[in-house]
Amino acid sequence: MGGTAVVVGGGIGGLAAAIGLRRIGWDVTVVERASTLEDAGAGISLAANGLRALDELGVGEAVRDASRGQYNGGTRTPQGGWLARMDGAALEKAVGTPIMGIPRSTLHRLLRGSLPAESLLIGAEAASVEQIDATTVRVGCGGTVLDADLVVAADGIGSKARSRLFPDHPGPVYGGSTVLRAITEKTIDLPTDFALTWGHGAEFGHIAFPDGRAEWHAVLNLPAGTRFTDPLAELRRRFHTWHSPIPDLLDATRPAAVLHHDINELRTPLPSYTAGRTALLGDAAHAMTPHLGQGACQALEDAVTLASALATEPTVEAALTRYDAERRPRSQAIARAARQAGKMGQQLSHPLAVALRNTAMRLTPSRAATHMILRHHTWLPPQLP
Template structure:
């Protein structure tokens, strides 16, 4: 017996969840508070676990066509000296797929293309989720007219609500009302995509200075994403973000000046980095499941934020399919889809330990990498990277990227269900 789910949030995790839930035979509506899906954002690297999740969702090949494999790159000092080398070919041999770089907008488009018209409802502000009925949830919105079919308040009853509403999730309080919420990581990031192609000698690179990092991701069309991370108090903003980036990083090694020169000033995005330092005691409550940054917002130091959200999406869909399969008959007195409660228990048990472990590792990577500012600590870090065997970087990536996605198949129909 199929069910009906409401996904709150139309980002990477929310769209992926909708694809997965539809893939197992459920109906789904995505409620996105933004009035227009404008495809803003910079770039993203997807590791093997993220690509395996996309393959399970049936969109892996579409993403690969829009992406560029990352075979070359590594870590350097501001002067250009090599600290560590990334062996993308070794990762591909070990995992069956390389890391790929893709504009976030292109990834969003690929995910939306896998959903039918009308599935994503924009301009839909979720005002309340009622979990008082243990078998159904009620989602209220202030407005919702993504397909031009009307506006005003509305309510939907669902077998499941998925909160994929980001690091500042308002629905998180339904799961953990006493949780302190996201904390500032101590770092702020400026980033942009170049307006034109740039000649690059590597697919991906990070440069570590004192309390600062500059990195780039090369795209298939020759353009590149760059990001500049700084230790900073929260809330600091610059009148001209590009000029400030040039002031801080313009003297670093090539191609950093060229990347900045190829960037339009108005294209620079600036965000403080927040994370969930305090782990959540559960990702679920009643018929509500937290997913992605709402559940485990992490620093970007391992490039695993989106990948973990994609893992969440596939794992949740697989749990729903498994718990709604043969033998999971629905009593006539219980409306809605069977097995949801068991599926949520399974989802929480599988996803919470792994995603929270990755979040801890990302935080530690930042502390030992970009966050270091004392000259002696920076010198010790750089020396350790230089003398480390070449396989250390590959093994570090494998530790988090080697994840096997469950297969997503619709639950088999059962007589009388």
């Protein structure tokens, strides 16, 4: 089965969906409202499930070549004591790869490079998506009208397509934390490939990149909409007593490079990821908190699963039914697990609760900790033609 598709949104999920659809013989147009693709963003960690999806899309090797494996690291206290260590080699033995760290802009460029330039419609917002008959969906983009057999709505957590398809859904809500992040301007000598440090209602973490730079992030329990006049100075004030290399990471960063976003999520699960001939994908379908590092990986799983269903089912309707049945239970379960991980991790602030959690983590064998990670990483993608 072949056809024409319009993908709304040129982020990781949208680009991956377009690659998957082209691999099974579909004509695809990606509509991205940004007028220029500046490849903004900090860093991202890709687990085995996301990397396997990228392999099936034909870009896994290029992504691995541009990434750095997270072989050593773990979770620490602000004073530097270890709560848990993760053995990347053991994880690689179990699932074939360690977690890989890559700049988000690099991942975007690699995905975009797998698509012909003419398939990208940049600077055009999908103002309307309308199913005009049983087999045709019409997308209005300003003066451009696109008719397609399928629309893939990968337009993010604030998805307009989702709002139109499910007008009674409450939409995204604030998850209780805000995140500041950046990539260092300078190379920095780091003792670990990655690390998380948990304080009281605060987290600081880093991911090392192959070129010697690093991504860092700071997550804070603050009211939604909180912003700082000088974010880097504020973080230096909050984290100056935390263990090395946290102050060094902040010192290696340009103030203008710091990004600040509130963490929002779709706390109320959607009743379906499809409606008519429109499929929701990625954050548009299941935006989750970042506490398991699975947001992008789940979008990549969506992309491969959708392409496989369309390649093997006799009709678009049957394919979308299968896509929803396969993706909704898993992605919504992982979203719930991510929310719970945040409540038991970064968001804990009461001193007694923090002390109990830290003791439990220190007493948990490393093998058990690795097993908990594997619950989400062992997904195997369907094979694409």
